[in-house]
Amino acid sequence: MENKYPQTFEVIELCLLAGKIMLQCGAETYRVEDTMTRIAAALGIPNSHSYVTPTGIVFSTDDTNPAKLIRISERTTDLYKVTLVNGVSRKVSSGEMTREQAFLKLKEIENANYTFPIYQQILAASIASACFMVMFQGEWNNFIPALITGGVGFTSFIFLHRVVQIKFFSEFIASFIIGILSILFIKAGLGTQLDKIIIGSVMPLVPGLLITNAVRDLMAGHLVSGLSKGAEAFLTAFAIGAGIAVVFSFLS
């Protein structure tokens, strides 16, 4: 009984670390809870409880041990890390990995940076913008303007987000820049369909992942996290819309 507690603490640490990485990288709430419960069960704590919201995780064993809380302040989207943590939890459940190995591996995942280089992301965003412009029945002569505005918009979003910590503000400014640039392209005679260029360029900023996750969480019964993710998605969409709207109100 005496030496049971230290080990329990380490298991809790491990579960919280796994949950923290997953939540920071944009996994669904039910997946985070599922992963933590699975790891705990595999390491000898069958009745653990976890309460996951987008801003924090509470994890407790069904024991006299105190519950532990972890705060999540920064959330990005990094599906590769989610996949990696998922793999670790699978290996722990099947017994291929011990607690120490899993902990070391998770620490390594947490500190590593697997994202694509910034220029590749920007390139991807510009190509996606141009392709969306075509998919929304735009004409081909708007291809290059959409490519450039989408790229510039996404770039300004990334760099503003580094300077200003408020995400909604950087989204607002980024969509404002997109609006201005698109109008300039039209005025210069390089593009013809203002609407299509703007819609295409805005697409990389649209909170598609958030909306999907919010609804999935709501349906799975995670009402608190579903609603808060929904609020985040709504605010993002509102910021983007407002940025474009400001440009239009100057125009008219």
Added chain:
Amino acid sequence: MTIIINLMTSFIAAAAFGVIFNAPKKSLLQCGFVGMFGWLIYISLVNHNHDAVLASLIAAIFISAISQVFAKIYRTPIIIFSVAGIIPLVPGGIAYDAMRNFVENDYNMAIQLAARAFMISGAIAVGLVISEVIYQLIMKARLKLKKA
């Protein structure tokens, strides 16, 4: 010809979104495929004069189904594939039109468009959930068969 262009652009766009969301490099092609498939269903339904809400619902069901299969094959979380597939369906264009009408003081039109954007996002979500429920039912049936 337009169908081929649509297929190509949707494939590239979905794969590019995989890059932005940092999906594993190995699964980028599958992301593109899921996006292309979903968009193909959506655009063919819309071109045959079906409502965009219905088209989004059906496309979302199929996207989620393929994502389940891919997630099973490649042993990755389903979210990687479903997100890439959903992105083209998100009613960005309608939401934009609604916002523009709001600014231009045409509130009647704006509310109509906003309601429409809301309906489409709801349809996408319901489609995802329907597909998941069907998958769970199949899984339960299989488990019972194994036990029996």
